Amino acid sequence: MAIVEPSCPADHPDRGLQCQLALEPAFHELxxxxxxxxxxxxxxxxxxxxxxxxxxxxxxxxxxxxRAIDRAMATR
Incomplete structure (x- = not known):
C-alpha cells in the first residue's frame, strides 16, 4: 500500500496531522x-x-x- 508523501515542510504546524492522515489507511488495514x-x-x-x-x-x-558524537568531534 502506497503512503502519501508530505506536502508541507517539516516545521509546518499541520505536518503531524498530515502524517496521521497518510498513515491511517495502512493502519486500519494492518x-x-x-x-x-x-x-x-x-x-x-x-x-x-x-x-x-x-x-x-x-x-x-x-x-x-x-549529539554526543557531535560534541565529542567538536572538542577534537
Whole structure:
C-alpha cells in the first residue's frame, strides 16, 4: 500500500496531522488483518502502542547519541 508523501515542510504546524492522515489507511488495514488472524482489538491496540513507544524511544536515544558524537568531534 502506497503512503502519501508530505506536502508541507517539516516545521509546518499541520505536518503531524498530515502524517496521521497518510498513515491511517495502512493502519486500519494492518489492524483488520491482525483481527482476521484472531487477535483482539485490545491486543492489537496494545501491540501498536508498544511499537510506537519503542520507535519514539529509539529515535530519542539515537538523537542523544548523535549529539554526543557531535560534541565529542567538536572538542577534537
Amino acid at each position: 489492524a483488520e488483518r491482525a483481527a482476521e488472524s484472531g487477535w483482539t482489538e485490545d491486543e492489537i491496540a496494545y501491540a501498536l502502542l508498544e511499537f510506537a513507544g519503542a520507535l519514539f524511544k529509539s529515535n530519542s536515544v539515537n538523537g542523544e547519541t548523535e
